[in-house]
C-alpha cells in the first residue's frame with residue numbers, strides 16, 4: 077500500500093505547551109482517515125502540520141512523498157495544487173460570488189482562459205449538487221449546507237488527490253449533515269480521493285471512516301478500524317463511543333463490531 081501522508085515522531089509546541097508528543101501516523105491512498113479527540117487535543121494543529129502551516133519542533137511530515145520542511149519552498153507550493161482543504165471557519169469569501177469563489181484557485185494558476193474556467197467551475201458546482209442558477213449569488217444568500225458544498229467545490233477545483241476536512245458537518249442539521257456525508261463518500265469513490273478528516277460527529281465518523289486515529293494527551297492512543305477502536309478500553313474512547321449518543325450512532329453497525337460486552341450494546345429500537 078502507498079502512504080500518501082506520513083507523520084513520524086512529531087512534536088508540536090506552542091510556547092510552553094507541547095500539543096503533540098511523538099505522533100506516528102500514515103494515511104494510505106484511497107482511505108478516509110478520521111482524527112478524533114477532545115477539544116484542544118491538537119486535531120486541527122495536526123491537519124495544519126500536514127498542510128505545512130505549522131512547523132514541527134521534532135519529527136517530520138511527508139505528503140505525497142515530499143518532506144514538507146525540506147529545503148526547497150517550491151515543493152510546498154507544488155503540493156498545494158495537489159490537495160484540497162475544507163476548513164471549519166471562513167469557508168468562502170463573502171464578497172465574491174459562488175462562481176468567483178470556485179474560480180479563484182483556477183485563476184491563480186494563470187494558465188487557463190476564462191472559457192475553460194467557466195466550464196470547470198460549472199462542472200465542479202454540478203458535482204456538489206449546486207445548480208448554475210446559484211452561481212451569481214453571494215454566500216450570504218445561501219443556506220449553511222450550500223455554503224459547505226460550494227466550499228467543497230472550491231477545494232476540488234484543482235482536482236486534488238488528497239482532501240483535508242476539518243469538522244465538515246459542524247453546524248449542519250442532521251439531514252444536511254447526512255447528505256453532505258453521502259456526497260463526500262461519492263466524490264471519494266468517483267475521484268479516487270484520499271481523505272483526512274477531523275470530526276467529533278459520531279454519525280459522520282461511523283459513516284465515512286476507513287480508519288480512526290484517537291488523539292489524547294499529545295499522542296495517538298489508538299489507530300484502527302471502527303471495530304478495533306471501539307474494542308479498545310481507553311477511557312476517552314469508552315466515554316466517546318459508548319455514551320448514549322455514541323451507542324445511537326453505532327446502533328446500525330453494532331452487530332458487525334463483534335463487541336462481546338452486551339451490557340454496552342445499544343437498546344433495541346422500537347421497544348416499549
Ligand SMILES: Nc1ncnc2c1ncn2[C@@H]1O[C@H](COP(=O)(O)OP(=O)(O)O)[C@@H](O)[C@H]1O
Nearest residue numbers: 090091095113114115116117118119120121122
Ligand atoms: N497558533 C497557536 N498558538 C498558540 N496555541 C495554539 C495555536 N494553535 C493551537 N493552539 C493550542 O493548541 C492546542 C490544540 O489546538 P487545536 O489543534 O486547535 O485543537 P483541536 O482542533 O483538537 O480542538 C490548544 O490548546 C490550542 O489552544
Ligand SMILES: [Mg+2]
Nearest residue numbers: 119120121274
Ligand atoms: Mg479543531
